[in-house]
């Protein structure tokens with residue numbers, strides 16, 4: 310529960326291209342370089358087999374991604390991307406399977422490739438901690454930004470029938486699941502949308518479980534829109550350079566924390 314200063318790592322970080330675009334650029338560059346290398350060898354009368362060609366492309370993709378400053382786990386993806394594509398094509402799997410897989414992932418993850426906030430779920434332990442942080446006043450309005458499968462909304466709506474709990478979620482399938490989950494609860498509501506387009510001024514408590522990426526911009530939105538005295542709660546991800554009023558330890562394996570700011 311002891312407030313402590315947050316590191317200000319990302320406050321001045323320049324805006325970067327989304328990793329998915331950098332990754333695509335690195336793949337295109339490495340394919341072009343490999344192609345040029347292959348044509349040069351052919352010009353010299355040398356033939357190169359498919360396996361050395363794929364290996365060369367893979368090494369170049371990793372090298373270009375590394376030079377672009379991509380994180381190490383992206384380098385692994387970059388290394389196997391084109392070889393895996395070639396292997397999948399060699400298996401002659403019907404294209405409808407790929408289309409089906411793509412649609413399913415798009416429904417589950419929505420615009421994660423731009424938001425850089427994937428779907429992962431908070432646990433009951435976190436819901437209970439948030440429940441205990443809620444002010445006792447009746448008629449409380451609570452909003453979960455990126456409400457996922459609606460677990461937090463459902464829990465808070467059940468334990469605080471005197472309040473109104475809302476969620477906003479951009480990924481279609483999780484949003485549909487949360488709508489089904491909170492069905493029949495008059496004090497719970499969730500909608501499909503983008504929380505950057507949602508006005509936060511009507512809420513007494515706003516919760517977020519996102520990723521480090523949106524936190525600096527989200528704090529600017531919170532300061533601009535939330536009313537004085539309202540609470541902003543973030544699970545796991547602090548706001549760089551902004552000291553929370555309260556830190557609640559979850560006492561779990563990951564040593565995770567809830568950060569609370571009074572606006």
Ligand SMILES: C[S@@+](CC[C@H](N)C(=O)[O-])C[C@H]1O[C@@H](n2cnc3c(N)ncnc32)[C@H](O)[C@@H]1O
Nearest residue numbers: 424426429430431455456457478479480503504
């Ligand atoms: C880490 S999950 C948290 C889910 C849920 N709040 C929980 O505690 O279990 C973050 C969610 O935020 C959603 N999300 C990310 N950016 C969003 C945005 N701009 N608008 C609405 N939802 C967003 C993602 O689709 C994802 O489901």
